[in-house]
Amino acid sequence: MINDTLQNRRYVIAIIMSVVIVVYILRLFSIQIIETKYKEGAESNAFLRKTQFPPRGLIYDRNHTLLVYNKPAYDITCIMREIHDLDTLSFCRALNIDKKFFINRIAEIKDRKKNLGYSSYTPQVFMTQLDIEDIATIQQSMYKYPGFFIQNRTLRDYAFPNAAHVLGNIGEVSKRRIENDEYYKPGDYAGRDGIEYTYENTLRGVKGVEILLRDAKGRIKGKYKNGEKDILPIAGENLTLTLDIQLQILGEKLMSGKVGSIVAIEPSTGEILAMVSNPAFNPSILVGRQRSKNYIVLLNDPTKPLMNRATQAQYSPGSSFKPIQALVCQQMGGITEKTIFSCNGPESSPVKCTHHHGSPVSLLNAIEQSCNPYFWNAFRTTIEKDGYGVKNNIFRNNYDVWVDNVKSFGLGEKFTDSDIYEQSRGYIPTQKYYNKVYRSETGWRAITIRSNSIGQGEILATPLQLANAMSVIANMGYYITPHLNKSDSMKTKVHRSKVDEKYFPIVVEGMSRVFEFGTARLSKIEGIDMCGKTGTVQNSRGKDHSIFVGFAPRENPKIAIAVVVENAGFGSTYAAPVFSLLVEQYIKGKIERLELQDRVTNIVTNTNVKER
Amino acid sequence: MSKNVSIKYALDWTTVFFYVALVFMGWISIYGASYEFDQSSIFDWNQRAGKQFVWILTAFVLGGMLLLVDYKMYNFFAYIIYAAIMLLLIVTIFIAPDIKGSRSWLVLGPISFQPAELAKMATALALSKFMSSYNYKLKNWKDLIPLALIVLLPFVLIVLQKETGSALVFAAFLLMFYREGMNGIILLLTLFAVLLFVIVIRFSIIPIQVDQGTLGIVLSMGLILLVQFVYAFFVTKHRKEASFLLLGTLGLTLISIVLNIWFKVNFDYVALFVVIASCIYWIFVELFNRFKKYWMLVLISIGSVVFCFSSDYLFDKVLEPHQQIRIKVLLNMENDLTGAGYNVNQSKIAIGSGGFWGKGFLNGTQTKLNYVPEQDTDFIFCTVGEEHGFWGSTLVLVVYWLLLMRLLRIAERQRETFNRVYAYCVASILFFHLMINVGMVLGIMPVIGIPLPFFSYGGSSLWGFTIMLFILLRLDASRLERMR
Known part of the structure; x- marks a missing residue:
């Protein structure tokens, strides 16, 4: 029965079978080795990368008093x-939100703009910075809402309602920061200003990162490789x-009701002991969900409480410049x-004197009595000492030296090696500036810039x-960059x-005499030899600024x-009394002149300043 | 006793080796696919791998027992076995519970069994017996009708059980028929029909111009004309006539395009007109030249035209919605990866993520986390692809290939038609299962739920294939017995 032609x-048949199998092997080669999209598909399918947020570092003051710590948030x-199959109504009830909010929020998340x-495929922040009370209800029933998760976070909390400008605050990272630093993902928090920023x-x-395995129904099936590939969060360092x-x-207490600022530095180390800017705010109002609402209020406040006047406001120093001039x-x-x-007193020309004292005056007396004509004459003789020269070149050269000398006190430039955020x-003023303003190198002389003599x-x-x-004067010739981090x-x-x-x-000696016989004699403290200088600075916006x-x-x-107390x-x-009280507190550790303290505290110079 | 000794020598151990290798690899894959993270033993009776182990052991025993039966029995009882199984299929339709829409499972206490898995073996035996009968000739119409009935009866019964996939397997016998003398044109025509069907369905959604015909019809008509041209040019070598056909087609196409400037020409009808004109032309060529070469061509052309114009209708009315969608997914007409395309997409992800070396035994994430549906039965090949990568899946395919080649060799060394026909049945069925199952998993075949032989989880299919294979081995072993 064997048919020879059919046997072939x-x-x-063997070729048909072989071709199919070869085609399948080629197909395997294509999807397993050439294509990469399937490998990515598998990654996003099976791995749920759950971010583990580290606790943020705590912040202490120089005496190790806790200032900023963390509280749990969700x-x-x-x-x-x-x-899927979301019972929107019960979900909203559990979160205590209304349905409209829910719908808007989902639309916002999906809006790629x-x-x-x-x-x-990736977790999106639906609601942020909830308290334990907010999520207490929903925590039990989270399994009913597939696709929603609770993420543990921490929020800042503050031991004192003070130092808001120094400490800064944290908020959701901006788009720009996410683009510049791949550490951040949308919804992360980061320091927004102050120390939190620097x-x-x-x-x-x-x-x-905790890598969890997730099955086709979205159920978590445990840790990938028993957590072998997990990365533990590393807690932030304390500061x-x-x-x-x-x-x-x-x-801050002494400045209440006033607009202005205080900066206190330990001269031997450059450490900033206090940095007050008023009006201020309680840092805890910029935490959590009420942050954005409160931020808008602060932003629109005409007294500009968000501005750190201690580092950002610029004033003419007035008479407080005189020691440096000297x-x-x-x-x-x-x-x-x-x-x-x-000194001819008020009749002096071209610079009047605002104080009453004898004449002629010595350098010591001039500092003690804040004599304007003395410093005008001193300034003039200094920059004119070698005459003006061709095209005023000698004069201008001397002016440059004067500028350099003044700047060596840390004036006129930011402290670029400091950790202080947002300085002005x-x-x-430089020679170049005056050349421009007076249109030529010869267009200005000492008399033209006489205001500089008295700050x-x-x-x-x-x-x-x-x-x-x-600090430079206290140290007799040097300063250490003022800073906030107490690190060596x-x-x-x-x-x-x-x-x-x-x-x-x-x-x-002259500045010491200010307290003995001069402008600040009323602010003297028994037992502490203080040096200082008052300044009463004319300005275009109302009363003089009071400086000490x-x-x-x-x-x-x-x-x-x-x-500085504005206007x-x-x-x-x-x-001056503010200065005096701060010295008393810092040197003696307490205030004995309670009456003075109360009087200064209760002075109101600007009725717009809100009490905290 | 003497029989046992002879079996030991006569048995084709190579086939047994491939069989055991595939069963073992399948068992390991089932363990991998159904492995949960709380590690359990591969022998745990409560897990699928443990159950499969029991199925494997019983299959081995069953296979051994089949080897002990006198080889003549299979021939002798072929029709009786066939009749019994057909009866079982009929009974199944009425008493089987509805499991996911299918009425093919007989439930006996803790064990369920699918008689359809035995129907292939029974049909193969019946076909072998009929085709080996004295005086049988494939070309006789008288003989062809019972042959068709033998195949169609189980096909219809299984379709009635709502197991269309399993029923399609009976198409595999075409390969055996081809070996036994069926005209090769039928294989080619089958391929041609599939091609036309795919073209019509795939491009029927693309209009040439609004309300002026679809790309599907125009392309399929073009394909028919191409076949005519190739036949005339290369087979009958009537190059003049072939060139005339080409020129005529191009001319008519050009005229219709020009006419389209003034009138709205329906290109479907233009294409139809061209094909009908070509048929008439070939009939004239035939009559005038007294060739006997073009009747078949004209017949096939007309048949194809009818097929093409009814394809859309067949697709929409005969196929069930889920079947339509599976075909659309395959043809990239459906892109919903969460809905209909989910299975195949996840299956490709699982295999693709395996890379060259795979993720390692029990390290597959996609299969383990249930992303792939039916991963221990119809989609078992995913586990191999994911955990053992390209080399592992290729190895499995190569073992199948070696087994198939071995079976063809066994078939050709049989002296009795009964044995040879049966061997070709076995090889064809295994090949068809392999082609459909792996093709489906790789996304180049529509989703048709049939198991991978020896590999997929399930007692019915393992027993079914084991019985089929070991009957063949017993028949093959008889070749030495008779020489004595």
């Missing part, structure tokens, strides 16, 4: 494509600040400690810069002033302070 058909996240990088990388720690919270609290003029050889000038530059005119300084300049590495940033040490004692700068004690100074009046009346 077995080859056709986010509700959702993975859109896993949401508002939510860049939206994917229905030390973000230290405080935030390192996020961890100890240079602030003395008691001094800070006192400073030092620079000596250094440049314009005057000596024995130089005397005559201040301003020491008015174009000169601008921040309270931080003024306090730092006092910050203390090495020493900057020498261009004025030699030998010119300092006479100025210190100084340091104490005279020997071995512990604290250098600048106080208050005389430096001696408003800023």
Whole structure:
């Protein structure tokens, strides 16, 4: 029965079978080796990467008092494509939200314009920063809402309602920051300003990842490889600040009802002991869900409570500039400690004197009595000392030297090696500036820029810069970059002033006499030898700014302070007592002059300033 | 006793080796596929791998027992076995419970069994017996009708059980018929019909111009004309006539395009007109030249035209919605990966994510986390692809290939038609299952739920294939016995 011609058909059959199998092997090769999309598909299918947020570092003051700590908070996240059979009504009831909010929120999440990088596969933040009370109801019944998850987070909490500007706050990261730093994902929190911003990388720690396996129905089936590939979160480092919270609290109290700022520095280390800006706010109102609402209120407040006046506001230093002028003029050889000038009081020309004292005046008296004509003459003789020269070149050269000397006190530039967030530059006008303003190199002379002699005119300084300049005088010739982090590495940033040490004692003596016989004699403290200088600064917006700068004690100074009270009046009346009380608190550890404290606290110079 | 000894020598151990290798690899894969994270033993009776182990052991015993039966019995009882199984199929339709829409499972206490798995073996035996009968000739119409009935009866019964997939397997006998003398044109025509069907369905959604015909019809008519041209040009070598056909087609196409500037021409009808014109032309060629070469061509062309114009109708009215969607998914007409396309997409993801070396035994995430449906039965090949990668899946395919080649060799060394026909039945059925199952998993065949032989979980299919294979081995072993 064997048919020979048909027998050959077995080859056709064998070829058909072989071809199919070869085609299948080629197909396997294509999807297993050439294509990559299937591997990615498997990743997003099976792995749920759950971010483990590290606790943020705690913040302490210099005496190790806890200032900022964490409290638990919860986010509700959702993975859109896993949401199914949702009982919206019961979900909304459990979260205590209304249905309209729910619908809007889902629409917002899905809107790629508002939510860049939206994917229905990855967790999206549905609601953020909920308290334990908010999620108590839903926590039990979370299994009923597939696709929704509770994410543990931490929120900041504050031990004191103070130092808001120094501490800063945290909020959701901006789009720009996400683009620049791949550490962040939408919905993450990060320091928004102050210390929280500058030390973000230290405080935030390192996020961890828990890799969970998820089955086709979205149920978690356990850890991938028993957690072998998980990354544990690393807690943020704690931070100890240079602030003395008691001094800070006192400073804020004394400034209540006023607009202005205080900066206190330990001269020997550059450590900032207090940094007050008023009006201020309680830092805890910028935490959690009420953050955005409160932020808008603060932003629209005409007294600008969000602005840190201590580092951002720029004032003409006025008479508080005179000690620096005295030092620079000596250094440049314009005057000596024995130089005397005559003063005609209010009739003096071209600069009037606002105080009443004898004539002629010496340098000591001039500082003590804040004599304007003396400093005008000193300034003039300094920059005119070698004449004007061809095209004023000698004069202009001397002016440049003067600018350099003044800047060596930390004025006119930001402290770029500091950890203080958002500083203003201040301003020491340069030769170039005047050449431009007066249209030529010969268009201006000493008389043209006479306001500079007494710290008015174009000169601008921040309270931080003024306090730092006092550090230079307290240290007799150098400062350490003012800073907030109490770490030894910050203390090495020493900057020498261009004025030699030998010119300092006479100025210190003069500033000491301010308390003995001069403008601040009413703010003297028994037993503490203080040095200071008042400033009453004319300005275009109402009453004079009241300024006081100084340091104490005279020997071995512990604290250098600048106080600015905007639109208050005389430096001696408003800023000087604040200085005095702060010194008392810091040196003695407590306030004995309670009456003075109450009086200063109760002074209101600006009725718009809200009580906290 | 002497028989046992002879079996030991006569048995084709190579086939047994491939069989055991596939069963073992299948068992390991089932363990991998149904493995939960709380590790349990591969022998755990409560898990599928443990159950499969019991099925495997019983299958081995069954296979051994079949080897002990006198080989003549299979021939002798072929019709009786066939009749019994057909009866079982009929009974099944009435007493089987509805399991996921299918009425094919007989439930006996804890065990359920699918008689359809035995129907292949029974049909193969009946076909072998009929085709080996004295005086039988495939070309006789008288003989063809009973042959068709033998195949159609189980086919219809299984369709009635709502197991269309299993029923389609009976198409595999075409390969055996081909070996036994069926005209090869039928195989080609089958392929041609599938091709036309795919073209019509795939391109029927693409209009040439709105309300002026679809790409599907125009392309399929073009294909028919191409076949005519190739036949005339290369087979009958009537190059002049072939060129005329080509010119005529191009001319008519051009005229219709030009006419389309003024009138709205329906290109479906133009294409139909061209094909009918070509048929008339071939009839003239035939009559004038007294060739006897074009009747078949004309017949096939007309048949194809009818088939094409009814394809759409068949697709919409005869196929059930889920079957339509499976075909649409295969043809990339349906992109909903969460709905109809889910199975195949997940299956491709699982296999694709295996890479070259695979993720390692029990390390597959896709199969383990139930992303792939039916992963221990119809989609078992995914587990191999994911855990053992390209090399593992290729190895499995190569073992199947070796087994198939071995079976063809066994078939050709049989002296008795009964044995040879039966061997070709076995090889064809195994091949058909392999082609459909792996093709489905790889996304190049529509989703048709049939198991991978020896591999997929399930006692019925393992027993069914084991019985089929071991009857063949017993028949093969008889070749030495008779030489004595």
